[in-house]
Amino acid sequence: MPTIGMIGVGNMGSAIAKAILKAGYSMILHNRTQEKLADLAEQVGADVVKSESLDELINESDIIFIGVKPNQFGTIFEQLDDLVIESKPKTWVSMAAGLSIAQLEAFTPASHKWIRTMPNTPVEIGEGYIAYCTSKNTDDEKITLFEKSLQYAGIVEAIPESLFNAVTGLAGSSPAFIYQLIEAMSDVGVEYGLSREQSRKMASQAVKGASSMVIETGMHPGELKDKVTSPNGTTIAGVVALEHAGFKSAINKGVTAAINKSIQMSNKEKK
Numbered sequence: 001m002p003t004i005g006m007i008g009v010g011n012m013g014s015a016i017a018k019a020i021l022k023a024g025y026s027m028i029l030h031n032r033t034q035e036k037l038a039d040l041a042e043q044v045g046a047d048v049v050k051s052e053s054l055d056e057l058i059n060e061s062d063i064i065f066i067g068v069k070p071n072q073f074g075t076i077f078e079q080l081d082d083l084v085i086e087s088k089p090k091t092w093v094s095m096a097a098g099l100s101i102a103q104l105e106a107f108t109p110a111s112h113k114w115i116r117t118m119p120n121t122p123v124e125i126g127e128g129y130i131a132y133c134t135s136k137n138t139d140d141e142k143i144t145l146f147e148k149s150l151q152y153a154g155i156v157e158a159i160p161e162s163l164f165n166a167v168t169g170l171a172g173s174s175p176a177f178i179y180q181l182i183e184a185m186s187d188v189g190v191e192y193g194l195s196r197e198q199s200r201k202m203a204s205q206a207v208k209g210a211s212s213m214v215i216e217t218g219m220h221p222g223e224l225k226d227k228v229t230s231p232n233g234t235t236i237a238g239v240v241a242l243e244h245a246g247f248k249s250a251i252n253k254g255v256t257a258a259i260n261k262s263i264q265m266s267n268k269e270k271k
């Protein structure tokens, strides 16, 4: 069974690590703060090798995920210096927002390959979305290993790099917007006498159920909305009030702001 390495096991890295471990791969993990690895090892139990030494991780891993913030890549590759050499090519996987394949390739010798991803945190429970693109001549065998290791992460699909800023807003950042929606709905439930727990259950189940309706029926969301709105009914009253409050416009602005930030970060990293 191949071994997967990961340097930087924070919010996103640990979510991906859980999916990879679920698929039965052994992992060698390295993180600056040791407590984070201890937490993860406790949660998943078996098969987590916590590595203090980076050479074991680099030499023994078939592919290596980098889970640090985009501005921490420089430090990581300075630390790795002698371990990352032309004669020992590796396949690296980035999850960093705003770092292009060309920018990633600048961190490693020419023989090394990169898989650039944009994941989201629901990969932790197998309901994530991961877009990826690769550097030229990345071995098919490594791409297959990458995809297989994420078989329990959710949807994993190849997307042209030119669309990565859009993916960042629409998939990478958007779970936070849905959490905001659930929180806002739950607050109203509490205001009208439901317990916090009941409110959160109802709001999150409605979001989950509505998402599954869109996915499983393949129907247009507008058509599904029309099916819930009786003339002079409660739902149309809510729908119209949301339109007056600029609901769709607010969502549009939120996703666009995330995409624009991703564009801005890509331009900054280029300099």
Ligand SMILES: NC(=O)C1=CN([C@@H]2O[C@H](COP(=O)(O)OP(=O)(O)OC[C@H]3O[C@@H](n4cnc5c(N)ncnc54)[C@H](O)[C@@H]3O)[C@@H](O)[C@H]2O)C=CC1
Pocket: 007, 008, 009, 010, 011, 012, 013, 030, 031, 032, 033, 036, 067, 068, 069, 070, 072, 075, 076, 095, 096, 097, 118, 119, 120, 121, 172, 173
């Ligand atoms: N959080 C999210 O929803 C998403 C995050 N991402 C990307 O994932 C990456 C990580 O983001 P988060 O997990 O949110 O950040 P985080 O801060 O939770 O995780 C970063 C981890 O890297 C470790 N680290 C930092 N410097 C290190 C070093 N020199 N050596 C070893 N470990 C080091 C930190 O201790 C931390 O555990 C970023 O590049 C971000 O753009 C991508 C999509 C979604």
Ligand SMILES: O=C(O)[C@@H]1CCC=N1
Pocket: 097, 168, 172, 173
């Ligand atoms: O906000 C962030 O930095 C990360 C990148 C994409 C989603 N979350």
